[in-house]
Amino acid sequence: xxxxxxxxxxxxxxxxxxxxxxxxxxxxxxxxxxxxxxxxxxxxxxxxxxxxxxxxxxxxxxxxxxxxxxxxxxxxxxxxxxxxxxxxxxxxxxxxxxxxxxxxxxxxxxxxxxxxxxxxxxxxxxxxxxxxxxxxxxxxxxxxxxxxxxxxxxxxxxxxxxxxxxxxxxxxxxxxxxxxxxxxxxxxxxxxxxxxxxxxxxxxxxxxxxxxxxxxxxxxxxxxxxxxxxxxxxxxxxxxxxxxxxxxxxxx
Amino acid sequence: xxxxxxxxxxxxxxxxxxxxxxxxxxxxxxxxxxxxxxxxxxxxxxxxxxxxxxxxxxxxxxxxxxxxxxxxxxxxxxxxxxxxxxxxxxxxxxx
Numbered sequence: 001x002x003x004x005x006x007x008x009x010x011x012x013x014x015x016x017x018x019x020x021x022x023x024x025x026x027x028x029x030x031x032x033x034x035x036x037x038x039x040x041x042x043x044x045x046x047x048x049x050x051x052x053x054x055x056x057x058x059x060x061x062x063x064x065x066x067x068x069x070x071x072x073x074x075x076x077x078x079x080x081x082x083x084x085x086x087x088x089x090x091x092x093x094x095x096x097x098x099x100x101x102x103x104x105x106x107x108x109x110x111x112x113x114x115x116x117x118x119x120x121x122x123x124x125x126x127x128x129x130x131x132x133x134x135x136x137x138x139x140x141x142x143x144x145x146x147x148x149x150x151x152x153x154x155x156x157x158x159x160x161x162x163x164x165x166x167x168x169x170x171x172x173x174x175x176x177x178x179x180x181x182x183x184x185x186x187x188x189x190x191x192x193x194x195x196x197x198x199x200x201x202x203x204x205x206x207x208x209x210x211x212x213x214x215x216x217x218x219x220x221x222x223x224x225x226x227x228x229x230x231x232x233x234x235x236x237x238x239x240x241x242x243x244x245x246x247x248x249x250x251x252x
Numbered sequence: 253x254x255x256x257x258x259x260x261x262x263x264x265x266x267x268x269x270x271x272x273x274x275x276x277x278x279x280x281x282x283x284x285x286x287x288x289x290x291x292x293x294x295x296x297x298x299x300x301x302x303x304x305x306x307x308x309x310x311x312x313x314x315x316x317x318x319x320x321x322x323x324x325x326x327x328x329x330x331x332x333x334x335x336x337x338x339x340x341x342x343x344x345x346x347x
Contacts, residue, residue: 034258036294147286
């Protein structure tokens with residue numbers, strides 16, 4: 001792979017995680033338990049979509065084929081999205097959403113931290129901007145995990161069930177594929193095994209504070225990074241892409 | 253189950269260093285940490301602040317509107333308590 005195509009593919013993947021999670025979270029607008037929580041969540045969603053825009057714009061520049069952020073966000077088929085399976089999982093109940101955010105954000109914050117030290121300035125600049133937002137998101141989501149886990153008997157049981165259910169999507173965050181290896185070799189990219197060790201420590205601490213149990217080792221789902229998605233992805237894309245597909249180039 | 257309202261918190265924001273905190277509004281929250289988060293997300297989204305205070309509204313001791321005259325009127329005719337007899341240099345800001 002040429003340097004430009006590695007960077008374009010890697011930035012696209014980062015953009016995909018941010019965009020798909022942002023789209024998931026925006027579905028919570030008008031469905032949050034409290035007005036203040038809703039406003040917070042909408043802010044976070046827009047943070048993620050803002051990150052996606054930066055990553056896609058950069059990917060388009062590196063690719064050099066004239067594609068812009070909208071082309072990458074809205075005009076690709078499902079198998080070209082390389083986001084993690086975790087971020088496309090449905091919102092479910094509030095405990096499900098909270099667990100998804102904690103598991104992803106505790107990984108993402110470590111990944112961005114490593115990316116601020118990568119040798120490609122385009123990606124490290126975006127990572128440095130994004131990490132400030134994500135540190136706050138993680139603070140918010142992990143506090144909620146503690147409230148739910150250490151809350152009532154029902155909230156505890158339901159949150160534990162969410163944790164056990166979503167745990168199987170965490171494996172692929174730490175399994176490097178060719179692109180991860182290439183990024184690491186050529187641009188001092190993240191070392192996923194190191195991130196895994198730190199992630200487990202950090203997540204174990206939050207889970208302990210929330211009076212929840214760490215899920216045991218289990219069979220991990222994977223495929224997101226290679227474009228093989230769960231059954232939820234098609235519905236998400238259909239809704240997200242509808243306007244751009246029906247009215248190409250539509251503007252306000 | 254009847255829905256229980258979360259307590260109300262008053263939010264004070266300092267817009268930049270050197271200024272004092274000003275009342276910005278209020279938020280509902282289940283605990284102090286959440287109140288701080290909610291205040292941040294509700295009132296500082298457009299870079300309005302560098303510091304936030306939150307305090308539960310029911311912990312604020314307020315003067316009684318019925319006693320306004322006893323509280324505040326006696327100060328009105330005592331102009332010698334106002335520092336209006338000094339020249340303030342132009343360089344002094346935020347006084």
